[in-house]
Structure formats: C-alpha cells, structure tokens
Amino acid sequence: MNWYQVNEHPLDPMALYEGVRHRNVGAxxxxxxxxxxxxxEKQTELLEYEAYVPMAxxxxxxxxxxxxxRWPGTLTAVxxxxxxxxxxxxAVVIATSSAHRADAYEANRYAIERIKEIVPIWxxxxxxxxxxxMGDQKEQRPGRPKGVMT
Amino acid sequence: MIxxxxxxxxxxxxxxxxxxxxxxxxxxxxxxxxxxxxVTGAERLMFAxxxxxxxxxxxxxxxxxxxxxxxxxxx
Numbered sequence: 001m002n003w004y005q006v007n008e009h010p011l012d013p014m015a016l017y018e019g020v021r022h023r024n025v026g027a028x029x030x031x032x033x034x035x036x037x038x039x040x041e042k043q044t045e046l047l048e049y050e051a052y053v054p055m056a057x058x059x060x061x062x063x064x065x066x067x068x069x070r071w072p073g074t075l076t077a078v079x080x081x082x083x084x085x086x087x088x089x090x091a092v093v094i095a096t097s098s099a100h101r102a103d104a105y106e107a108n109r110y111a112i113e114r115i116k117e118i119v120p121i122w123x124x125x126x127x128x129x130x131x132x133x134m135g136d137q138k139e140q141r142p143g144r145p146k147g148v149m150t
Numbered sequence: 151m152i153x154x155x156x157x158x159x160x161x162x163x164x165x166x167x168x169x170x171x172x173x174x175x176x177x178x179x180x181x182x183x184x185x186x187x188x189v190t191g192a193e194r195l196m197f198a199x200x201x202x203x204x205x206x207x208x209x210x211x212x213x214x215x216x217x218x219x220x221x222x223x224x225x
Contacts, residue, residue, distance in 0.1 A: 033225050050158055052217050053151030055201040057222075080224055092225050112225055120198070120217065122158035125210070133159040135221030 001075070004060035006121065008083040016098045020075040026102035029108040033092040035085050049082040049091065052120040056080070059119040062109055067096070069116045071103040076111055080121055138147035152210050154180065163189050173214070178206040180216065181207040195220060 001019045013032055020028060034046050062078040077095045085091055094111045096148040115121075121132045153175045161167050164187060171180065178198045185192040196203060196219040199210055203219075210216055 051224070052157055052198075052219070053202075054156065055217065058201055093193055115225045116222065118203070118222070119224050120157070120219050120222055122220060123223040124158070133162075133220065134223035135158075 001079045002059045002079075003044045004064065005079045006056045006060070006082060007063045008081065010051050011059050011077040011081050011093045013090065013093045013095075016079060016093050019077045022075075022093045022097075024099060025075075025097040027104040028063045028095060028097045029104040030102075031092075031094040031112055032085070032090050032110050035087050035089050037087045037089040037090060038094065040120035042125075044087065045128055046085045046087070047085045047091065048124040048126065048131075049080070049085065050124070051080070051082045052124045053082075056121055060115070063114045065116070067110060070110070071098060071107045072081050074107045076107060078111060078115070079114070080119070082121065114133050151211065152214050157218065158220045160184070160189055160195070160218050160220055163187075170214075171210075172210050173212045176206065177204060177208050177216075178208065179191065180210070180218075181206065183219065185211055191220075 001015055017030055018027055037044055053135045060078045067074055067076045072129055075097045080092045094108055096108040124136055125132045151170045153168055153170055155168050156164055156166060181192050181195060198219055199208060199214050200215040
C-alpha cells in the first residue's frame with residue numbers, strides 16, 4: 001500500500017486500516033470524509049476535486065512526519081480521491097494507529113485540519129444552481145501556510 | 151525560463167494549465183503579473199517552487215517549477 005496517495009481511484013478504507021496495524025497497536029482511528037448533499041439550503045449535485053498530485057502526496061507525508069513528532073509511535077496513512085465524486089462517495093480516508101486511543105484520536109483530527117491548510121487539493125462544488133471553486137475554509141493568509149516547516 | 155503551473159480557478163481564468171516566464175523573477179512579481187493577466191484574488195494566492203511553499207521575496211531561477219496555489223479545499 002502507498003501510505004500517501006492522491007488519485008482518481010475509489011477509496012478502500014480497509015486497506016488503510018490494514019496498513020497502520022501491527023502487533024503493538026491498541027487503537028486505530030479511521031476518518032472517512034464523504035460527499036454531502038445538503039449544505040444549509042444549498043444542494044450539491046456532485047463534487048470535483050483537482051490536485052497538484054506530486055506536491056499533495058509530499059505534503060501528506062509531511063503531515064505524517066509532524067504527527068510522528070507530536071505523538072511518537074503513531075502511524076498515519078492518507079488517501080485522497082480526485083476527479084468527479086457523487087453524493088455519499090468517499091473523498092478522503094485517514095487512518096491513524098497508536099498503542100493507546102488518545103494519540104490515534106488526536107493525530108487523526110490533526111491530520112484532517114492540516115490537510116485543509118497545506119495540501120494542494122481543490123474542491124469544486126457543483127450546486128444545483130451553479131459551480132464554485134471552494135477555498136479559504138480556514139481563513140488562511142497569503143504566503144506560506146501557517147505551521148509549514150522550512 | 152521557468153514553468154508556472156496553474157490550478158482550479160486560476161487555470162480557468164487564464165484558460166491554461168501552465169505558462170512560461172523569464173527568470174530570475176520574484177514571487178511578488180509573479181503575483182502582480184497574475185493580476186495583470188486577469189486572475190482574481192491574486193493577493194491571496196500561495197506559491198510553491200519545486201513543490202515547496204515560498205513567500206513573496208523568494209527569487210525563482212531558471213529551470214524552477216512554480217505552482218500557483220489558490221486557497222486549498224481538500225478533505
């Protein structure tokens with residue numbers, strides 16, 4: 001299994017689960033981001049994801065490295081799908097594993113928040129009344145995203 | 151020459167996924183040039199050089215690949 005992967009293939013959450021397991025793991029947290037139909041009053045018909053793939057995969061690896069520094073021994077695998085996705089399809093899977101549950105939970109939440117800050121992937125909403133490239137969901141400032149290691 | 155890669159709304163507004171510029175050039179100048187080319191919100195764009203985030207003062211050299219990175223929205 002590739003641990004950090006961005007491509008158009010449908011996601012297989014169990015592959016990531018198997019990837020982060022080993023004999024001294026006592027907790028695996030699996031986050032699955034799925035395509036939602038209703039956002040308030042707005043209705044999504046489908047989502048379209050685009051990525052700068054080589055850099056996106058490199059940034060996913062960087063997030064996993066950050067997690068290793070914050071929660072030693074915690075393993076992280078992330079697959080993100082791109083292309084056109086229908087309602088209820090999986091867009092992202094994040095698997096984290098650790099000896100005890102607290103680290104795996106915290107690391108998993110950290111991973112999705114960092115993805116929304118530094119990984120060059122863009123979502124285009126196809127609403128019932130038009131399309132829109134999403135961005136600025138975390139109100140970033142221009143320049144280098146916060147917390148990027150140099 | 152440097153290659154500039156475009157994504158999402160930037161690629162749509164420029165109607166291209168890449169273009170070339172003459173080096174050396176700063177990211178600040180690339181940003182101003184994008185506004186001149188009709189890209190909206192250029193002040194909020196991020197830039198990566200050879201797949202690494204860099205800021206406005208960074209000087210891009212011959213052979214580098216620059217990516218224009220709109221606010222990301224993965225997940």
